[in-house]
Amino acid sequence: MDGDRDFQRALEDGRKNQEVKTLLQNWCGHARIEKFGGVGLIEAQTGFPIGHHSVACDHAPMAGSATWLLEDAALDFYDRNCKACKVRLPLRLPNLLKLVDRRDRDAAKAAAELEREKEQQRQAFEIRQKTRQALRSESSPSEIALLDDLQQLDVTRSEIHAAKIIETARLAPEAFGTKIIEYLYSLVEADERWAKEVSLACLQIVSTDHARLAACAMSCLANYSAVPVAANILLDQIDEVVATSVEASIKCLCLFAAPPRDTFRYSEPERHPAALQLLATRFPAQAEKTLDKLLISNAAEEVQIAARVLPLVYPVRIYPISILRSLATKITRVDSLVDSDRDSEIRDVVHELEACLVHAMLVDHKQTDEMLIQYFQGASTAGEARIVGVYSSLLRLPNSRSKEITQITNYAPYKTALHRILVLASNTKNIEVIHEILEALRHVPEQLTSLGANEIDFLLGTAALIDQSLTAFTESRRAAENTETFYAHLERENHRDSLLNLRAATLKFASHAASSDPQAAAKFTAFLSSNDRWSEGFHCALVQALPPLMTTGALTNAVLPFLYRAMIGESVFVRMAAARAIGEMGTCRVRELPSLVHDAFLLLLADPIIGLHQSATRALERVSLPPEYDKRVYRLLEGLFVAYYQDRGQDEFLVTCIERLLHQHEKQDLKDSKLKRIVVAVLMKVDDGTLLNHSGSWLLRELVDVEGFYDLVMRLIRSSKRSEYKDDEMIFLLRHLPKESMLEIQAELVAWCKDHTTDRSIVAAVIETLTTLGSWNMAAKIAGYVHTATPETTQMRVRKMHLKMAFLAAEFESLLANGHTDEALTCMTDWRNLIKELNLERTNG
Amino acid sequence: MRQGFVPSEAFAARLSAAEVLLTFPSPSQECDWNELASELDSLSLSFDNPASATSYSAFAGLMRILSSLAQWYYTVLNARPDAERFLKSAKSRHKLWLQEYEKNLTISRLLEAAKPIEVLAEISDVVRLLNAIGSVPLPIGLLARAAPFHPMQMKATAHEMQVPPPDLTVAFLKFQVDSIEAKNVHRLTPGEVHDLEIEVRVSRWPNTQSELELTPVSVEPASSYEFPTFRFVRPEGEPPYSLSQRGRAFLKASQGLNARPFEFKYMAEFLPAKSEQPVAIVGHRTLLIDGTSTATPISGYVEMDRQLIYVRESLRQLPGISQLELQNILTLLTTIFNLAGSAVQDALFPGIRSESQFQEDVRRVLRSNPAIGAELDEHANAAGGITDLSFHGIPIELKVENSRLFELSTGIRYVAQAASYAVAKGRKCAVLCILDCSEKAGAPRNPSELVQLVIAENGVRVCIIVIQGNLRKPSALSR
Helix, strand or coil: CCCHHHHHHHHHHHHHHHHHHHHHHHHCCCCEEEEECCCCHHHHHHCCCCCEEEEECCCCCCCCCCECCHHHHHHHHHHHHHCCCCCCCCCCCCCCHHHHHHHHHHHHHHHHHHHHHHHHHHHHHHHHHHHHHHHHHCCCHHHHHHHHHHHHHHHHCCHHHHHHHHHHHHHCHHHCCHHHHHHHHHHHHCCCHHHHHHHHHHHHHHCCCHHHHHHHHHHHHHHCCCHHHHHHHHHHCHHHCCHHHHHHHHHHHHHHHCCCCCCCCCCCCCCCCHHHHHHHHHCHHHHHHHHHHHHHCCEHHHHHHHHHHHHHHCCCCCCCHHHHHHHHHHHHCHHHHCECCCHHHHHHHHHHHHHHHHHHHHHCHHHHHHHHHHHHHCCCHHHHHHHHHHHHHHHHHHHCCCCCCCCCCCCHHHHHHHHHHHHHHHHCCCHHHHHHHHHHHHCCCHHHHHHHHHCHHHHHHHHHHHHHHHHHHHHHHHHHCCCCCHHHHHHHHHHHHHHHHHHHHHHHHHHHHHCCCHHHHHHHHHHHHHCCCCCHHHHHHHHHCCHHHCCCHHHHHHHHHHHHHHHHCCCHHHHHHHHHHHHHHCHHHHHHCCHHHHHHHHHHHHCCCHHHHHHHHHHCCCCCCCHHHHHHHHHHHHHHHHHHHHCCCCHHHHHHHHHHHHHHHHHCCCCCCHHHHHHHHHHCCCCHHHHHHHCCCHHHHHCCCCCCHHHHHHHHHHCCCCCHHHHHHHHHHHHHCCHHHHHHHHHHHHHHHHHCCCCHHHHHHHHHHHHHHCCHHHHHHHHHHHHHHCCCCCCCHHHHHHHHHHHHHHHHHHHHHCCCHHHHHHHHHHHHHHHHHHHHHHHHC | CCCCECCHHHHHHHHHHHHHHHHCCCCCCCCCHHHHHHHHHHHHHHECCHHHHHHHHHHHHHHHHHHHHHHHHHHHHCCCCCCHHHHHHHHHHHHHHHHHHCCCHHHHHHHHHHHHHHHCCCCHHHHHHHHHHHCCCCCCCCEECCCCCCHHHHCCCHHHHCCCCCCCEEEEEEEEECCEECCCCEECCCCCEEEEEEEEEECCCCCCCCEEEEEEECCCCHHHEECCCEEECCCCCCCCEEEEEEEEEEECCCECCCCCCEEEEEEEEEECCCCCCCCEEEECCEEEEECECCCCCCCCCHHHHHHHHHHHHHHHCCCCCCHHHHHHHHHHHHHHHHHHHHHHHCCCCCCCCCHHHHHHHHHHHHHCCCCCHHHEEECCEECCEECCEEECCEEEEEEEECCCCCCHHHHHHHHHHHHHHHHHCCCCEEEEEEEECCCCCCCCCCHHHHEEEEECCCCCEEEEEEEECCCCCHHHHCC
């Protein structure tokens, strides 16, 4: 939800939901609205219930479903639960009945309309029957049999009878006399939809009046009926088609040629473009006019239809200039030229137009490019972005899921697109355009690396120009900082980040492209050696772009001096970039590097500047130095651990540091458990949220056997920052705590479970773990708490019974453990009674 | 996030099974024990908690064994034939059951309760046994095992199902420079072409057509060296393959005295880069090349320069020595080596000299070096004694030796003193400079022969330099 249209619609829906909410609250004091999912920004700002909501009531036996429009959920809930409710607590008027009455009135109207239609159909059927009766008296036995089949088809409307009649036409065309043929024509011409497909299929076989047959087919296409058969007739009888009937049939043929994709199906629907292509070849002017008309329509659907079929109608030649112009106009000003209240619909239209223009670029990139750039001049901010989107989509096309291109034969269109976006990248100030370019450069397919290699100079030059723009922007930002508002500040920060990303993406693509071609690699390394008074930021970006280039030994060797200089250079930022680049290279490649590089990396790790040692430590999360460095790395990490433990306030890095330290500890197979004990003591002081963010990692599992770790587990279980997404991790820790630790905290766990009976997963895990350790009494006690805490409402009755069963199961084991076998058998009787009660509840419910 | 719980009704199987055992041989218990065991098995499969799953699975297995014992009990009581087969079956299955579970501590109570099966002989014991097993509590499983996220995850792909090929390893067997095995730090003369010979063994060749490339990787700029890249095409025959090749190595630039040696590491990879790559590259493949040029004088005396480079290489191997300390001692030694050379060339120290005179001479020479100048300290305190001279904490102990037949080895007795000063200053090396004023019977010796690096007892490296004084005039030697 990111545009004005969606915002307005959400606001409108929120207002409606608010009204329904009031009606529901007036209806019953027990009913309440429950939200499904989180609170969005619009909801937070307006206070309207926007999003999916459901209705709930403690006395309702059945739960309701959550819907976007609360009215749907409220009416459904009313039908299921409120109609026969005896405990309703009415409050005031108007109430839900207002909606119910309106719904019932609408339903009654619809039923009456349906009845009227049925009556009309009945009368029409009687007339048709009389016509067939009249025909029977003048027909031969074979024709009578055919009329009987038609009668059956009219009654049953089944495919079996339809197939039977068509098969008769195929095997015994002589059975179709003049009168029958005339009758079939009359059915088609009278727009009898039930018989149109069969009649046309038969007439295609038996009729000799081709002109009339073609006219019928065209009329069917104009009415969107019997389309496959009509399209098939069109292929046979194209010479008989009258030019005046073409325009009316084009839209239907477009839909047949390229059906829209089903929202709930991934696969592309089957296409049948032959008839449309033939018609467009035979009647080009009419086809062009109709397609253009569809394109300039205000209806989103019509624009999409036209955009989808254009590549099929003009597969190898450029679209007529009028159509190309319409496409460019539409994509530039789609927001004002298409009527829609949904931004998603506009996006779909843009997507189709983009694909259509991408095809145009592939067919004739020069003309299409000229046209698009003409429109770019006068386009709005969003319009510019949409035009750049065409170039961006073209560059990503070889990797497209639906149109993957494995071998590119003509690079010219891609080259034009790449040039265009690179030129724009260096001089645009439009943030949306920058995002489109970023999208293209971040996902350039493998097939286009050779293009990048040919354009390596252009890429590197563009990156340098982007850097200049960035510098200019940063300068202007400093000047404006004092006067701008908070939102303007955010916008500017966002713009700056986008430029940073654009520079990085351009250099990464250049580096990747250079790795595929020795000449390009030579140019890249020559550029690195030139050191043409780069800005510090550009130097950093260049260093971070190196890993994709280091694919072979020769390339690694070519850029290694540059990377090494960066590692030991004066600039802190460049050294940080070098540490990150090492982290990107992968352990295998890093271990292959000369020891001087490893030594330089250790210097980064040992550096007192925060950014440097933190970058180096984070790089160690992804790569490892050769084993001979393990001890030194361990010592340096130990130093960092001590420093960060004493100087609190950077818990996030402290935990990362601990992780790396323990990893090294593990690698060296040190038996000393002192470190782990210290780590647990330190972690006890680390912020819960930080620790829980890391709890999916190996760190906590590694410490599970350490003395005193149970306190940490208990703290995390109690933490208000723990979400259900961390349940698996907590359960793992509970299950793997040593027995003594569990016994140590069992009283605390029981007390916690008593207060948190709704935290079902953790409570269940505690019960399981306690029974595993032999504390059946405690487990039964917790199961009892959970059962008791569950309210005895209609809605919760069945759940409460299930909880009682769980309690009885735990109680049963507990009694056995205490040697009270007789009481255990009594428990069994309770269990059987409960099962009976539950079955009864199910039968009644 | 936990997705599911075991349905509570499923525990009926466990409760019924326990009830059947506890009330045995009550005639009211008309149920199929094997069916109960199957239900318990299904239940165990649904548990997420491994301990509960194991306990239920073990209990299910035990129920099947107890079923045979119950049949034995009723067959004997009803006087039906061939009752012993049930007992035999139960005992045999119990052995198998034990093999599976006896090491499992989570079911220790169940194991204990089932132990009497081994020695069961009378049907009167069956009731007691079954009642005892029925009264063993089991851990509860409430959380259900999560279903796989996607069925595709369960299916191994065709790629995964392929048997992985054996490891691809490249071992460096030989690394020779000018037909001599590459040393830890190998000296190459800059500006001269040298032979570099390499031999590798490859465990197997990747399936795709590719060649093996051995590339030198270095942090030095490409303009400073030219080392060969070795390429091998797929050899004939069966693996492992031994491959060797020779190339030319050329250092374009010489290095300064204080510079670290050039480091070249040979990387092995199969080309194209996307083909299979070695999982392990083993053996010596790093060349540390010293390219210090002896053509450019350091101390002014070629032979002394060689000694200086030798001392530098030895000190570099000293663990923990800092680059700065190394640089400082080399600065000192350069000047002292020059003094040792010129002492012979110009007979700088005629006659007998005292230590204080010698100290003055040495101090003057050292101070005149701009790299030392004011940084040279005199009589600094260290370890309760007074050093003669020191430079950035590196002690320079000066001695004058007048005894006859003085040998370099004689100077070792002063090593401990110099080493004590060094340790006190936190340094790892020291200089011991001895002026040999003994009566000379013959011509002076080559000063490079009077230099030695020794290791003191405390680990400090002490460089002993003997400066020859009291030299006889060459004409006097002819008389």
